Amino acid sequence: MSxxxxxxxxxxxxxxxxxxxRSVIVNTNGEIIYSLKVPTLAQQGKEATIKRIIDTIQQVINQSRVNPNKLRGIGICAPGPLNGKTGIISFTPNLPGWKDVPLKKILEDKFAMEVVLENDANAAAWGERNFxxxxxxNDLACFTLGTGIGGGIIIDGKIYHGADYGAGEFGHMTVNKDGPRCNCGKYGxxxxxxxxxxxxxxIKNRLKKGLKSEFLNLSQESKVDxxxxxxxxxxxxxxxxxVADIVEEAINYLGIAISNIANILNPQMVILLGGISNEGEKLLIPLREEIKKRTLYTHYRSLKIIVGELVDMAGVIGVASLIFD
Ligand SMILES: [Zn+2]
Structure with missing residues (x-):
């Protein structure tokens, strides 16, 4: 272990x-030596994005002025579905035109280094677990709460991938059979x-129905974004x-999901990253109440529910450190 x-x-x-x-150089202590962020410009298409990924890696190596002989490999994380074993990104909703892209091979051929590919939520879980x-x-679950919701599971000190590298899709856990339509096309x-x-x-749906906010300037739906x-x-x-009951339900349903995971996996820790976890204790207090209400006493007793500390760097640090393992 690194x-x-x-x-x-x-x-x-x-x-x-x-x-x-985002492209970074990381040392074996999980410290970022150099960091670079460029826009993906995904709408320019697959080939342009792949070229931008290659250019960004080259730039971070050049600009950091590290000794290239010290570089042991490249870790790539992306929202899946992807397969770390085959090194293929099957598709990713935020990158139009990406279908079955053999990104690992493309980068290995280009840079002549070991390349690992990992789901971004797994990578974030691994980053928080190591650094x-x-x-x-050794036993934890990590919820990445952003525009979507991802999940990473670590069992016995190892990332759990499932049969086809698809484990940990916490965001698509059904929490209400009659719930609203999700980005995945299913409901609840x-x-x-x-x-x-x-x-x-x-919120937009309520504005459409003519409801008004007392405290937010939401004259049109477009303002919501x-x-x-x-x-x-x-x-x-x-x-x-x-918004009050929308927020309350966001917390309650997250609590239900965490409780399900706690009852099934009995983790030592559940880590929350991004999105609503930025609310800190204001989120954690009602969230813990909900989880306590629904989790077996024996499982709740030993469970820590905690906001991650690597924030939006957890994924890059985690995936880079997979190279050292
Ligand atoms: Zn879904």
């Missing part, structure tokens, strides 16, 4: 998102309630009728 191994060496970590590509809030924790998924997109879609989650939570706390 945390126990004293060694030198560096790895490149890359996080391919729908908006930005963040979960150091030394956690993501439709507790992701930033889910919360905002529900600009508004920060923080403001929505604040309005809910002030008692804004338009």
């Amino acid at each position: 945390i126990n191994k004293i060694g030198n060496g560096l790895a490149v970590g890359v996080d391919i998102g729908g908006t930005n590509i 963040g809030v979960a150091r030394g924790v 998924c956690l993501e439709a309630y507790s992701s930033a997109t889910g919360i905002k879609n529900r 600009e508004i920060k989650l923080k403001s929505i939570f604040e309005a809910a706390r002030q008692g804004d009728k338009l």
Whole structure:
């Protein structure tokens, strides 16, 4: 394990998102030596995005001025579905035109280095487990709460991938059989309630029906996308009728999902990253109540529910450190 191994060496970590590509150089202590962020410009198509990924890796290597001989490999994380074994990204909703892209092979051919490919939520879980809030924790689940909701599972100190690399899709856990439509096309998924997109879609639906917000300037639906989650939570706390129960349900359904995971996997820790987890204790207090209500006493007793500390760097640090393992 990288945390126990004293060694030198560096790895490149890359996080391919729908908006930005982040590329970093990480050492064996999980410290970022150099970091670079460029827009993905996904709408320019697959080939252009792949070229941008390659250019960004080259740039981070050049600009950091690290000794290239010290580089041991490149770790890439992206939202799936992807297969780390075959190195193929099957598709990713935020990158139009991507279908069965053999990204691992493309980058190995280009850079003549080991390349690992990992789902971004698994990578974030691994980052927190090795260098963040979960150091030394062998059984954990990590919820990445952003525009969507991802999940990473670590069992016995190893990332759990499932039969076809698809494990940990926490966002598509059904939490209400009669719930709203999710980005995946199904109904009642956690993501439709507790992701930033889910919360905002529900607000838009209410505006369409003519409901008004007392505290938020939401004259049109288009304004909803600009508004920060923080403001929505604040309005809910002030008692804004338009958003109060949407926020309450976002927390309740997240609690139900965490409780399901806790009852099934009995983890030591559940880590929350991004999105509504930025609310910190204001989220954690009602969330813990909900989880406590629904989780077996024996499972709740030993469970830590905690916000991650590597924030939006958890994925790149985690995936780069896979090179050292
Ligand atoms: Zn879904």
